Amino acid sequence: MEVLETPASATAMPPADASDEQFAEAARLAAAKKQAPPVNAAGSELFGSFLLGRDEFSLPASCIREVVNYPEKMSTLPLSPPFLEGMFTLRGTVIPVINLARLFKPDADASNPSQVIAIIDFEQVLVGILFDTTGEILRVRPEQRSTLYYEGENVHGVIAGTILLAGGSRLLQILDASALIHIENVPQVLALRAANQKQSDLHFKTQNARRQCVSFHVGASSFAFEMEAIQEIIRVPELQPSILNSKLCLGRINFRGTQVGVVDFSTLLNAPRAEQQATPDQRIVLARIGDASVGFLVDSVDSIISFFSSELLPIPLLSKARAGMFGGCISQPGVGEIIFLNHHEIFSRTEIVEMRRGHSNLYPEEEKLAGQSQGAAQGQREAKKIQRRVYISFQLENTFAVEIRQIREIIDFSDNFIRPPGMPACMLGILNLRQQMISIIDLRGLYQMPPLADTAQAKILIVERGDERYGLLVDAVEDIMTIADNNRFPTPKLARNASSTDLRSEMEEVVDIIAEDGTRRTLSVFECEAFLQRLAREMPENGQLQ
Known part of the structure; x- marks a missing residue:
């Protein structure tokens, strides 16, 4: 079997720091070769090769959008699988980044700035794959490829097959993009992108489209609640113990005569904080969710942000865990990516009922006493319709x-x-x-x-x-x-x-x-x-x- 390793069969991939024009030129040359293959290359297919440690991988060139350097800031996406390194924005698009090494070995090293990211296009959604270096653009004949089959119709591994080159001495593992990337919310991403596109020409002119949110930090990530959801932001008082049967509930506070459950936001995100002692910057964000008030313990409240709906970027999600709470991403120069939360979808209806009714049923006397102490003043406020x-x-x-x-x-x-x-x-x-x-x-x-x-x-x-x-x-x-x-x-x-x-x-x-x-x-x-x-x-x- 003759292996095509001549310049006509292997096109060098541009370096990761190459310009967009260089990537475009490489793609144009690869496409030209695909459109006019030599006679002995009938049925051949183009692949891009990448190195990760000692292993060499390949992806069909048709799904590779570009290769970029590691971004200056990688934002953690909560509740994501262990192999999701984070996300960053690239020319107005949120790119989730998969750590391929951790996909194969969960305890593999985290990413490092020397690595490159191959951006692949999956159902019109862009996703990044981490590699150590880029390789070549290869033209591969059918006889140089082999396909892997898995037991069971619904079992699909991330390795779709192999490519043998140099007389069998060079082995490349073919990655299956569709098996590698399980984007759970492709329809929502495309719908939000289409809606934003229609507003793009008007978002600087339409004043009533502007929205406001309050941003806050939890761990290494930055989040934001829409202003309409926030009732109050307070310093952390002494929390009363709660016997409410919920892993999310950190304790309770009396908020104007009502027992309000306080949720540790880091626990909600499945990232318990290492230090339980309160810090001066910590705050409780009191939000109205449905007909219930819920307090969220956060590490700090950062700022107020004004944005247009068209600036809200959809986040491709690789997990279904509380997926509805991620309303999108706001990219702020000098700040990075802020995850915009849909407060209506943070909890299930059962969780809301449990927190709202549970505390009232467990601590009725305290709520009754608090209500009596505030009853007269509250009646006067209502009579005067004081805002x-x-x-x-x-x-x-x-x-x-x-x-x-x-x-x-x-x-x-x-x-x-x-x-x-x-x-x-x-x-x-x-x-x-x-x-x-x-x-x-x-x-x-x-x-x-x-x-x-x-x-x-x-x-x-x-x-x-x-x-x-x-x-x-x-x-x-x-x-x-x-x-x-x-x-x-x-x-x-x-x-x-x-x-x-x-x-x-x-x-x-x-x-x-x-x-x-x-x-x-x-x-x-x-x-x-x-x-x-x-x-x-x-x-x-x-x-x-x-």
């Missing part, structure tokens, strides 16, 4: 509160600004945020405060006024809290001084809150419109705010 509003507290020398509806989003501080000449002293520069120009205002400079020494915790609050967008640099963002309107009061006139440079002197209202330790705090309420009026006075006559 509750969600606020963000932030630091700028002192602590302030601002209604969350006045903030479009919150981003980490970055000095990657454009600095046009002739800017007012209070302007740091202009930031390009997802193709929208944001004027960054230094609040410390505006109110004659000393510069912030450490910007590690600094954040930028994005606000809008008509078509203009401004970023307000603050020292840090603390909490998200819900406060009733009857705890909001006018600022005493003696405390207001129009000539003062103290930011608090310009605030017309304050809110009264009770901290976790029972102490009361009074925070000045930051009003964006009043601030913009102050900013307009500081701008030159041809400034944008005039």
Whole structure:
């Protein structure tokens, strides 16, 4: 048997750091050879070869989209099988990455940045396979191939057959893409992709399509809940023990007269935390799911993110475990991939009923006493139809509160600004945020405060006024809290001084809150419109705010 190893039969695959044009050219040459095979190569097929350790594997060239270097950031996808290394975004598409070594040997080493990723196309969904290096593009005749058969009609191994070259001294294992990749939600991925495509031309213009979510960290992964799902975010109080028969339930808290179960999010993701002791950054995110309130213990609450529906990228899933909870992926420059959660699908209906009714049935006296202690005040609030509003507290020398509806989003501080000449002293520069120009205002400079020494915790609050967008640099963002309107009061006139440079002197209202330790705090309420009026006075006559 003659093996075709001449240049006409083996085309070198471009290196992993090659440009898209080089990959495209290699694919064009391979396709040209396939369309015009030599006479003695009738029925031959093109394969791409890859090395993993001492083994050589191959995949049909028709399913290989491209080969890329290992990404700078690989995000962990929870509840995934052990061989799924993680995911990353490539030109607006979420790519799950399979560690082939762990597929064969579960305790094999994790991936490393020196490896390459072969992107294969499976039912119009892209998936990455980890290899050590690329090899060649080979033209293989039928007699050089053998097919493996497995016992049982429904048994399919990931090795579809072998290729023998060099007189039998070179063996390549053929990978079966369809057996290797079990994408559970292909229809949902394609449907979401099609819907997003229709909106792509409008998502910068259609203001009502914008959505907001709150992002948080659990372990190495970043997640987000839609704003409408969140009732409140609180520091971790002392959790009451619960005898509720659920592995998910960490304990319970009394939330305004109702016993609410607290779920450790890391346990929900099947990734128990190594350290059970609470840390200062941990928070409980209280979410409304169906007709039940559920608390989620998370490692930290990070930011508020504004996005359009068309920016939500579908995630190809390799597991059915709570698959409905993964609503998509939001890719943020400098942050990475944020897994957007569909809060309606996190729990089964049985789990929700168990947590909602279970605590009420197990601890009726505590709930009754709590309800009695709050009954009179609650009746007054209902009689007056007093509303509750969600606020963000932030630091700028002192602590302030601002209604969350006045903030479009919150981003980490970055000095990657454009600095046009002739800017007012209070302007740091202009930031390009997802193709929208944001004027960054230094609040410390505006109110004659000393510069912030450490910007590690600094954040930028994005606000809008008509078509203009401004970023307000603050020292840090603390909490998200819900406060009733009857705890909001006018600022005493003696405390207001129009000539003062103290930011608090310009605030017309304050809110009264009770901290976790029972102490009361009074925070000045930051009003964006009043601030913009102050900013307009500081701008030159041809400034944008005039």
